Amino acid sequence: QSVLTQPPSASGTPGQRVTISCSGSSSNIGTNNVYWYQQLPGTAPKLLLYRNYLRPSGVPDRFSGSKSGTSASLAISGLRSEDEADYYCATWDDSLSGVLFGGGTKLTVV
């Protein structure tokens, strides 16, 4: 069981807004930046957001992030079928001296 807790699944219809949560603790999210990764089926992960809310070049502004205390969230607005993927949060953990990934959230666009 991951120290970063994500819901195992989420779903929405095209055009909707969905949010995915990531809950941690004071030794990880509470003191470090959060990163979000998108993994499409059968492919390598892709960096979606860095430093809590910043988007790498090429990532649509439909994707946004936030962090408060020991939790973070990823929001996807204007949901599209191509957003169907697994989403992972990640951060450094000061106690473990390593990177933690959340367990992942499988997003289904119905």
Added chain:
Amino acid sequence: EVQLVESGGGLIKPGGSLRVSCAASGFSFSNAWMTWVRQAPGKGLEWVGRIGPKADGGTTDYAAPVKGRFTISRDDAIHTLYLQMNSLQTEDTAVYYCTTNPITIFDGMALWGQGTTVTVSS
């Protein structure tokens, strides 16, 4: 082209050893923090460990499940990252990805290889 290409995966018996490689191109490899991440079949992402540039002392950090069994090293002359895996266990079966950020480690793992599959089975 900026890319990472892993190789060396395969089928290995429990207790055995294997070294996988990651060839880097298109960026300043010697200045980059390099990371290994793995994904067991049907499971989520798991950080394995990382190595810093020699300029930062070549520091290595490992996840608890692999510490003492796995060793990350680099050869800057040929732009290659290695993961030496010893005392392999069935739970080490996974796709192993190398990843980095060519600009700064603080901006996330922006560049990923395609992964190499390691299967530990008798």
